Amino acid sequence: MPNGEHRESGSVGPTTDRAPRVAVLGASGYAGALAAALLQRHPRFELTAITSRSDAGTRLDALYPRHRVPLVMEELELDRHAEGLDAAVVAYPHHAAAPVVAALRERGVRVVDLSADFRLRDRDVYxxxxxxxxxxxxxxxAAYGIPELGYRDAIRDADVVANPGCFPTAALLGLQPLARAGLLDDVVIDAKTGVSGAGRAATDATHYVSVSENVAAYKVGGHRHAPEIDQELAALGAQLRPVAFLPHLVPVDQGELITAYVRTTRDAAQDELRALYADAYADEPFVELADVPAGMRDVTATNICRVSVHGDRHDGRVVVCAVIDNLWKGTSSQAVQNLNLMFGLPEDEGIAP
Ligand SMILES: NC(=O)c1ccc[n+]([C@@H]2O[C@H](COP(=O)([O-])OP(=O)(O)OC[C@H]3O[C@@H](n4cnc5c(N)ncnc54)[C@H](OP(=O)(O)O)[C@@H]3O)[C@@H](O)[C@H]2O)c1
Incomplete structure (x- = not known):
């Protein structure tokens, strides 16, 4: 939108009394299929089309019976599918997403892009x-798609929302209160993810035999989510060296957990830390505070990030734990939260805890 203009709340274009029409591109993948399921049962959106190349002609409920979406996937035909469409969730891999997002935007279709293509604002870094x-x-x-980081107004007005990476979602929601308070000095993030984080196509590394009863680190030299975390911590006012971020693959299907080891800029006692977090998330229905570290199962199939902060430790570091479901708050229910904002709907419509 041009600077200074704001969209009318709930506006879907020329007609305002009908449900906004939404399509999911890449519905045969894990993230797209869940986004389609959430939109199919959403009380205020109309899911009009779902697309895939290799599964075109197949009903989504034949591929994923649990999602119960009785629509047939089609090959994308941009002009036909964009006709009368208000928004699209693009669930493609990075690189494939960008040209389609650009083409949809040109046709006046608002987009939530699940890929990494528009998350990083600096071209060199990307x-x-x-x-x-x-x-x-x-x-x-694009607006960065975590409303709880202070991007609500930008998301409401956006033509394109860059849905965040799954690890950055947990890491940033976990670290935001410390970043805003100027307390971050040095951060090490140890992360664990379930296998669905890698998408539907199995590889040697994600094969059942490699993953079952096993845990291993990967991308030790550097993971693409690290610069995204750095970018957003800087936007929150943190001045620190790049975070040390190291993910591990664990033998679960859905779930993501981060443990952040933080050296702070000054001593902060547990009471102060707890108050900081309570204040930061008092009005956030999708961020839960816990006294003890949560497990992945505590948030399975929810749009919730559950966070705990631990000070007064023998080594002087503050520890932050955060868990999400990578396919929900880490991707698809987060996309619906963003669509709700974009169309002036209650933020928790269709994804209430
Ligand atoms: N899985 C997660 O936990 C997670 C978390 C955060 C963000 N994301 C992001 O969400 C996006 C989708 O992830 P996913 O896990 O659902 O991946 P996926 O299971 O591999 O699904 C990818 C989808 O995109 C389609 N596709 C693949 N290559 C394409 C191309 N070149 N052009 C057009 N369509 C193509 C696939 O179907 P066809 O090949 O049949 O067209 C499929 O529908 C990715 O950008 C990913 O990084 C995923």
Missing amino acids: ERWYGPHEAPELLGT
Whole structure:
């Protein structure tokens, strides 16, 4: 939108008395299928189309019976599918997403992009981690899709929302209160993820035999979610060296957990830390505070991030634990939360805890 203009709340274009029409592109993947399921049963959106290349012609409930979406996936035909469409969730891999997001935007369709293509605002940083960008002119124009980080107004007005990475979601919600208070000095993030984080196609590393009864670190030299975490911590006012981020694959299907070891800029006692977190998240229905570290199962199939902060430790570091379901708050229910904001709907419509 041009600077200074704001969308009318709930506006879907020329007609305002009908449900906003939404399509999911890449519905055969894990994230797209769940987004389609959430939108299919959402009381205020109309799911009009779902697409896939290799599964075109197949009903989604044949591929994923548990999602119960009785729609047939189609090959994307941009002009036909964009006709009368208000929004799309693009659930493609990075690089494939950018040109489609650009084409939808040109046709007046608002987009929540699940890929990494528009999360990083700096082209050099994007290209260092992902290679050449497919629509560089749009870099920096998307709203970063975590409302709880202070992006609500930007998301409401956005043509394109860059849905966040799953690890950054847990890490940033866990660290935000410390960042805003100027307490972050040095951060080490140890992360664990379930296997669905890698998408539907199995590889040697994600094969059942490799994952079952096993735990291993990966991307030890650097993971693409690290610069995203750095970017957003800086936007929250933190001044610190790049975070040390190291993920591990664990033998569960859905779930993500981060443990952050933080050296603080000054001593902060547990009471102060707890009050800081309670204040930061008092009005956030999707961030729960806990006294003890949560397990992945505590948030399975919810849009909730459950966070605990632990000070007064023998080594002087503050420890923050945060868990999400990578396919929900880490991707698809987060996308619905963003769509709700974009269309002036209650933020928890269709994804209430
Ligand atoms: N899984 C997670 O926990 C998670 C978390 C956060 C963000 N994300 C992001 O969400 C997006 C989807 O992830 P996913 O886990 O659902 O992946 P996935 O299971 O591999 O699904 C990818 C989808 O995109 C389609 N696709 C693949 N290559 C394509 C291409 N070149 N052009 C057009 N369509 C293509 C696939 O179907 P066809 O090949 O049949 O068209 C499929 O529908 C990714 O960008 C991922 O990084 C995922």
